[in-house]
Amino acid sequence: MTITFLIDALVTIIGITTPILLAASGELVVEKSGVINLGVEGMMLVGTIAGFAVTFETGNPWLGILVATLAGAAAATIFAVLVLSLGANQVATGLALTIFGIGLSSLIGSNYVGIAIDPLESPFPDVLATDSFWRVIFGHSPFVYFAIILVLAIGWFINKTRAGLVLRAIGENDLSAHSIGYPVIAIRYAAVAFGGAIAGIAGADFSMVISPLWAEQMTAGRGWIALALVVFAGWRAGRLLAGAYFFGVLMALELYAKASGHAIFPSQFWAAMPYLIAVIVLALISSRDGKDGKAPACLGKPFIPNG
Amino acid sequence: MSVTPRLELIDVSKRFPGVLANDRVSLSVKPGEIHALLGENGAGKSTLVKMIYGIQSPDSGSILWEGQEVRIPHPRAARRLGVGMVFQHFSLFEAMDVLENIALGLDSAVSRKQLDAEIRLVMEKYGLKLDPRRQISTLSVGERQRIEIVRALLLNPRLLIMDEPTSVLTPQEVEDLFKTLRRLASEGCSILYISHKLHEIVELCERATILRGGKVVATCDPRKETARSMGEMMIGSDLREPARGQVSVEGPVRLSVNRLSLPKPDDFGVALDEISFQVKGGEIFGIAGVAGNGQNELLEALCGEHLSDEADTIQVDGSSVGRSGPSDRRKLGLCSVPEERNGHAAIGAFSLSDNAILTARSRMGFETKGFINKTGADGFAANVIKTFAVKTLGPASLAGSLSGGNLQKFVMGREIMQAPGVLVVSQPTWGVDAGSAAFIHQALIDLAAQGSAVVVISQDLDELLRLCDRLSVINLGKLSSPRPVGEVSVQELGLLMGGSHGTPTVDAGGPHAASA
Numbered sequence: 001m002t003i004t005f006l007i008d009a010l011v012t013i014i015g016i017t018t019p020i021l022l023a024a025s026g027e028l029v030v031e032k033s034g035v036i037n038l039g040v041e042g043m044m045l046v047g048t049i050a051g052f053a054v055t056f057e058t059g060n061p062w063l064g065i066l067v068a069t070l071a072g073a074a075a076a077t078i079f080a081v082l083v084l085s086l087g088a089n090q091v092a093t094g095l096a097l098t099i100f101g102i103g104l105s106s107l108i109g110s111n112y113v114g115i116a117i118d119p120l121e122s123p124f125p126d127v128l129a130t131d132s133f134w135r136v137i138f139g140h141s142p143f144v145y146f147a148i149i150l151v152l153a154i155g156w157f158i159n160k161t162r163a164g165l166v167l168r169a170i171g172e173n174d175l176s177a178h179s180i181g182y183p184v185i186a187i188r189y190a191a192v193a194f195g196g197a198i199a200g201i202a203g204a205d206f207s208m209v210i211s212p213l214w215a216e217q218m219t220a221g222r223g224w225i226a227l228a229l230v231v232f233a234g235w236r237a238g239r240l241l242a243g244a245y246f247f248g249v250l251m252a253l254e255l256y257a258k259a260s261g262h263a264i265f266p267s268q269f270w271a272a273m274p275y276l277i278a279v280i281v282l283a284l285i286s287s288r289d290g291k292d293g294k295a296p297a298c299l300g301k302p303f304i305p306n307g
Numbered sequence: 308m309s310v311t312p313r314l315e316l317i318d319v320s321k322r323f324p325g326v327l328a329n330d331r332v333s334l335s336v337k338p339g340e341i342h343a344l345l346g347e348n349g350a351g352k353s354t355l356v357k358m359i360y361g362i363q364s365p366d367s368g369s370i371l372w373e374g375q376e377v378r379i380p381h382p383r384a385a386r387r388l389g390v391g392m393v394f395q396h397f398s399l400f401e402a403m404d405v406l407e408n409i410a411l412g413l414d415s416a417v418s419r420k421q422l423d424a425e426i427r428l429v430m431e432k433y434g435l436k437l438d439p440r441r442q443i444s445t446l447s448v449g450e451r452q453r454i455e456i457v458r459a460l461l462l463n464p465r466l467l468i469m470d471e472p473t474s475v476l477t478p479q480e481v482e483d484l485f486k487t488l489r490r491l492a493s494e495g496c497s498i499l500y501i502s503h504k505l506h507e508i509v510e511l512c513e514r515a516t517i518l519r520g521g522k523v524v525a526t527c528d529p530r531k532e533t534a535r536s537m538g539e540m541m542i543g544s545d546l547r548e549p550a551r552g553q554v555s556v557e558g559p560v561r562l563s564v565n566r567l568s569l570p571k572p573d574d575f576g577v578a579l580d581e582i583s584f585q586v587k588g589g590e591i592f593g594i595a596g597v598a599g600n601g602q603n604e605l606l607e608a609l610c611g612e613h614l615s616d617e618a619d620t621i622q623v624d625g626s627s628v629g630r631s632g633p634s635d636r637r638k639l640g641l642c643s644v645p646e647e648r649n650g651h652a653a654i655g656a657f658s659l660s661d662n663a664i665l666t667a668r669s670r671m672g673f674e675t676k677g678f679i680n681k682t683g684a685d686g687f688a689a690n691v692i693k694t695f696a697v698k699t700l701g702p703a704s705l706a707g708s709l710s711g712g713n714l715q716k717f718v719m720g721r722e723i724m725q726a727p728g729v730l731v732v733s734q735p736t737w738g739v740d741a742g743s744a745a746f747i748h749q750a751l752i753d754l755a756a757q758g759s760a761v762v763v764i765s766q767d768l769d770e771l772l773r774l775c776d777r778l779s780v781i782n783l784g785k786l787s788s789p790r791p792v793g794e795v796s797v798q799e800l801g802l803l804m805g806g807s808h809g810t811p812t813v814d815a816g817g818p819h820a821a822s823a
Binding site: 162165166168179180 | 397403411412
């Protein structure tokens with residue numbers, strides 16, 4: 001009984017953590033390059049509808065994921081053009097991108113309201129995936145495994161490869177990187193597009209696994225959690241992984257409170273928890289101004305080459 | 308038969324919107340030659356070397372490398388040819404270690420271990436001392452420059468460009484640098500040495516090309532010239548040395564600082580440690596030191612941006628002001644000009660007249676019952692512009708639109724024309740052309756002659772030795788005891804400034820480890 005409950009809980013936590021882990025991993029790369037894209041929520045929503053619609057129309061979930069990836073990257077590229085080429089303010093443009101994503105996904109999704117698709121299932125054989133115990137490891141959607149591999153790969157990329165070093169250098173001091181001869185703008189474009197692509201995949205996870213029944217704004221603010229998570233993790237991949245599951249536990253408490261009905265506080269309280277914690281953590285971190293976990297020095301600043 | 312020059316520029320021109328930065332510039336550098344590129348700020352030196360290093364490309368003219376015409380579209384192409392560059396504003400990454408910084412300057416991936424070995428080899432060969440594992444933010448300016456040099460040397464350059472390399476070094480560090488450069492030149496590496504410090508060029512270089520207004524105005528052999536003659540070629544007119552009349556420093560003590568201590572303001576700051584000195588009316592007191600040893604903290608403590616715990620640590624004409632803010636101190640006659648002119652001394656997006664209101668409102672009466680006297684401020688700003696020969700359209704011009712030297716003249720003028728009893732200035736001629744610098748020096752001398760006490764904080768020893776009556780050195784937040792200028796040698800000052808910074812290489816706990 002208790003072990004079944006524990007396994008249920010773990011499977012739930014891992015499932016709901018995955019989209020924020022994905023989106024935050026993508027945003028980590030973006031922010032390491034010195035750009036802050038507050039449009040994560042919007043790019044995720046573009047991914048939700050792209051993944052859902054393509055899967056519904058073609059019956060091929062893999063094509064759905066591919067299109068969601070491209071759609072996320074395309075949305076991010078709009079942001080990149082405005083911010084990197086035209087020098088628009090990053091914060092304002094990111095917020096606009098979120099609003100754009102909400103509107104676009106609702107518009108395209110208006111034909112799909114109430115329609116359901118088959119959720120994407122575990123890539124492992126049923127014997128393992130539905131086993132009462134082993135499903136804790138093998139019973140997840142492909143998104144889960146992808147997210148964990150991705151965050152580890154990003155950590156390795158940033159810290160161990162030369163390309164990662166260049167990425168960090170550009171986020172740390174864009175003028176120096178420029179004078180040594182690195183193409184600052186081109187690398188930032190690539191980072192922003194990558195972040196968008198991963199946010200698109202995170203969105204597809206929502207509409208294809210977590211709630212495969214179309215509803216507007218199904219990401220429900222998780223893009224903001226992903227943004228907070230990057231700061232929470234101090235711009236480090238390892239802590240990002242741990243922090244994501246911490247938020248996952250908080251979000252699972254809400255589901256549990258809703259389902260059981262006998263939690264001490266109403267479920268709305270638990271629903272508010274992750275956001276509340278995010279705010280508190282962010283306030284603590286910024287007041288502490290800690291040595292470990294410093295933001296890239298050029299974060300959010302436009303790149304103006306001095307000749 | 309003459310040797311093929313390593314680098315030759317023929318009629319190179321570069322135009323920016325509104326300015327012709329380089330106008331048909333020609334110069335040639337022989338193998339193994341240390342060639343000076345001399346000129347005032349804005350003469351086009353930086354633009355010229357940026358074209359050689361591939362950061363910018365010329366509009367017309369040609370660049371010849373060992374006799375072959377070449378195009379240098381980006382820095383990588385320059386490095387491939389064998390051009391290395393040490394930037395004036397270092398191109399370093401604070402949050403990374405020395406190894407990572409050097410790796411970023413190379414064009415191919417090298418393992419950390421291998422790079423570490425290569426760096427140690429180069430350092431040993433050229434007598435450069437550096438710990439490859441240290442993080443940049445913990446290093447002194449001299450050490451930072453060594454990183455840039457090592458980074459350039461790892462590529463075995465055949466031409467090394469040094470952009471104003473000595474402006475932040477102690478005299479001993481300059482010595483060490485010159486040794487390294489001579490050694491390099493003796494091995495056949497050409498060096499293009501940019502500076503406006505004339506005596507250095509006389510000491511180091513074999514040939515000099517002098518730029519003025521984007522054009523080559525002269526080529527000479529510095530060993531046969533004097534600093535003065537080259538200075539005149541550089542500014543195109545007689546260099547007027549500021550005249551310090553016979554002064555008798557017998558006035559009353561106007562500024563007294565008594566055991567002033569302050570904790571460090573942030574992680575990168577320096578704590579002030581029991582600083583005491585007194586300045587009399589009519590006296591110019593100099594504070595020397597390598598950047599980042601507490602100069603900014605001291606200026607902020609003196610002008611009132613940071614308050615001390617006790618009021619009597621700072622006294623102006625006998626009143627204790629240690630607990631008073633900047634406005635109250637100004638009312639008592641303590642005015643100041645910080646190092647950073649745009650953003651600290653003046654607001655770039657404000658007009659000159661508004662900037663005048665910011666610091667002169669109470670002393671000059673531009674504020675009554677909360678209302679601003681705009682006409683008065685305009686008149687005052689116009690007066691500053693006229694008296695200090697600031698090149699601008701008028702009081703309505705934005706501060707940010709002025710060149711560095713002109714804005715510096717304006718902010719200096721703004722304070723001096725308030726007739727302060729005590730004036731504290733930091734780096735009064737940093738990045739200012741020689742003509743304006745002479746003007747600012749004269750204005751400080753005149754102010755002292757009128758009975759004010761003047762404190763000059765500067766990293767430029769020449770400036771202090773020329774200007775001041777007495778001198779102290781600030782090192783790690785401590786002030787040495789003041790000495791009359793005539794009685795102290797440059798060598799002594801250099802040792803007080805911390806000698807060659809970072810000499811103990813691997814010993815991270817060395818005496819200067821915390822100096823950055």
